[in-house]
Structures are given as C-alpha cells and as structure tokens.
Amino acid sequence: MSDERSPELRELAQRLFAAGRAERPSPALERRMLLIEPSHMDRAGAPPASELAASRARRIGSARSSWGRWVALAALLAGGTGLWLQLRAPVRPLSISAETVGPVASSPEPARPDPAERATSAPAPAPAATGESSAAPVLQAPRPRPARALERMPPPAPAPRAMEDTSERGAEVEPAPAVAPASAAEPRRAPALTLLDEIELLKRARSALRAGDGAGALVLLDRHERERAGDSLTAEATLLRIEVLAALGRKPAASELAQRFVRSNPNHALSDRARSFIGGTPQVP
C-alpha cells in the first residue's frame, strides 16, 4: 500500500486481500481433478491428440505460426474434451462397485476372456474384410500382467447391440462410432452405468491397455458398449477401441473403425486422433 494513504484505508485494503486469500475451492473440485488421467504418450504408440495437433501446427510453418499456435491450443484443449465435458457433471463419491464394473485386479492368475465369450461380446470379423479370425486378437494380445489384469469379468449380455450391428454389415465387430446417425435409431437399453461409472470403466480399459492387456481392455469396452446409459462417452470409447485394436495388431480393424468414426463425426474433437490410425494402416475395402 502507498504510504500516504490513511491507516484506515490501509487496514481495509488488507482485510479485503485477506478475504480473497481465505477463499478456497470446494473439496469436490479436487476429486474432479484427480479423475483426470495424465497422458503424455499412450501405450498404443500414438501420441495424444494434442501432440499430433502441435506437430501439425509446427509443419504449417513460421509464416502462419500464429494460426498454427491456435490450432495447437485448440486441439490441445480438445484432446481432453470428452473427459472435460463429463467431468463437468455434478461430483459425487464414486459409486462404482465390483458388481457394476468387475473387480479390480488382485488375483495372481487373471482370467483371460474366453474366446467363446469374446465371440458373443464381439462378433467375428468377416475374413473377406479383415482377414482375421475372432480368436486371433486374443491370441495376439500380450498376456496380461497379473497385478493389473482383470480378475473375473461378469458374463457379457447375451445380445450386445454392437454385435447385432456389425454382424449385419459382415465387418469387424466394433460398436458404431460416437454420435453416429445410425445410433439414434437404435432402441435404447435400460441405463445401467452412471456417468461416473462409465468414466471409471473407460479409465480401467485404458489402464488395461497400458498394462499390455489388450484383450482385457476390449472386454471392458464391450461392457461399456452394452451398459452405457447414453452417448456421452461413446466417442472416447470408440477411440480407445481403435487404439486397443491397433495395439493388438489388428490394424485393418482399427483403420476401418477409425474411418467410420471420422466419416460419422468429421468435426469431432477426436477425429484428428482417429485419422492418425487410418493413415498408416491398410485401407479396408
């Protein structure tokens, strides 16, 4: 404070500053922040969308550097758009339970998804389209790390929507991309997962992917597809599925799903990321 001011004024100013200093965010905000998953580089080998955008911005060149910076910043923020939007939801303690999502890994011998079970939760790909069998992904997947793998996943629902969809197309089994027009016409199931449950389920799927348990990640994604309450996180789930398929070596399937995603959602914040899975992989006819 300036010296020439009256002591009363100085005291009042200090009281105002102290009041500002005393303000705190709600404890719920910290819980929201701790839900954020740090992601410098995902295990599937693809850099986060923010980094892709940043490198794209760099390529644009110095002549348009300010424009490039905006693109980078926008995509940087968009990289977390899905989670960001979801985390805006009112905060409450996580209600996720073993019954809802399945137990967290603690068993020394994790159960691998049965190929037959996978076949029900994920229809067999058409050989003509991808040249892969339904069992192949499981065989190709790295064996899950005991400390992280999923112990027992509850049996999948008998008729998952994704399977009905893709078997009609005769293509590799993946759920319809987020916000796809086709999904609007499909009958809705009874909501089973809350939004926070969905977030938790997807985080677990990502953790499984990072731990090298691609098959386990697919099981979780299948479960999300069956039990999700709405379309809020479908884009994130689809992108994660693309990453899982790519990590499992199922590049054609990843590419096809990425193409469908981009076609259906050309302007979605995650479309750039999805495109990166199309470029380096063979195009599916």
Add this chain to the structure above:
Amino acid sequence: MRPLSQLPCAGDPGDEEIAASAEPLDERENFAALVRSELVWVWRLLRRIGLSSADADDATQQVFLVASRRSAEVRGASARPFLYGTAIRVAANARRALRRRRDVPSEAVDAAVASEPLPDELLEQRRQRELLDALLAQMSPELRRVLVLAEIEQLTAKQIAELEGLPAGTVASRLRRARSTFDDLLERWQRCSTARGGRP
C-alpha cells in the same frame, strides 16, 4: 529392433514392459501431487482475475487437463509458471466466451448460489470479497495480476517476475502502480459509501 530370440516370452514381462507399466503409475502419482499442491492456488488465481466460482471450477479443470497432457513440462520448478501461464490463457478464453454468450452474469449466479444464510463472519468475508473483486475488475489485467500475486498470493517481486516473464524492475514499477490504482479505487468507493450512509 531386437531379434526375435531376445524378445520376452509371452507372459514374462520384459524390462521394457515393466518400465512402460511403471511410468503411468509415476505419472499418475506426480499428477495427483500436482493437483493437491497447486489446485487452491490456481483456483484462487482464476477467481481473483475475474471468474465466478463456477467458472473458476471449470477453468481450473481445463488448466489441469492441459497440464495432464504436458506432464513432462509440468515438473518441479517449471510447474507453477506453466500452470500460471495456462490459467491466464484459459481465463481470458473463458471471459471471451462469457461475453459472447451474454447470459446470466457469473456474479449473479454466485449470488444466487450464495443466498443461503451464513454466519456473520462468513457473510462479512463474502462482502469483502465482492468488494475486492469489484475493485480489481476496474484495473487493467496487467496491474490486476501483479497485485493479486503480491497481495493475495503474497509472492515476492522476484517470483512474480518469473511467472510473468518480466524483468524484476518492470514488476516493481507495475506493482507500485497497481497498489496506487487499487488505493485510489478503494478511496473512491469509501467516499461514495460514506456519502450514501453505508459503512465502509
């Protein structure tokens, strides 16, 4: 690329796999530590540079989302400058978006949320914060930032210079002007308040 014979057998986690699995854990722990140590600071900064409580919540989330994707840059001594720079940009964007929306003013939302009865002390504190924010809102962003950092966050001129990326001399002169401006505004408010018969 290692020859096939050197690749780990299926089920035997190799060194790379162990390292790869350990890194995310470390990242998560680092990020959680960052949230716990810097959350209040970031949120309060966003509040004092003009966001409502609800908008500050959202902006804080945006800041930490950006930080979560730049974990390599947000470590140790570089964490706070990174968070500060991001918070300033996010707040500027948020204010622009608010102006575009032209919806219910944030302050009105805060006031509505704050309508429940409060103990006298808290009520007084809230009144003081409203006055503080009203005065700060009349200052230029540059002066407002240095004043907030100095008087509310109680940072030294050197620390402020690091955050703002300015020479220490510039910060010192800016801080003098900021204090003088704030005092002028407060004095004017006090005179008006006394003239209206209210208590200062």
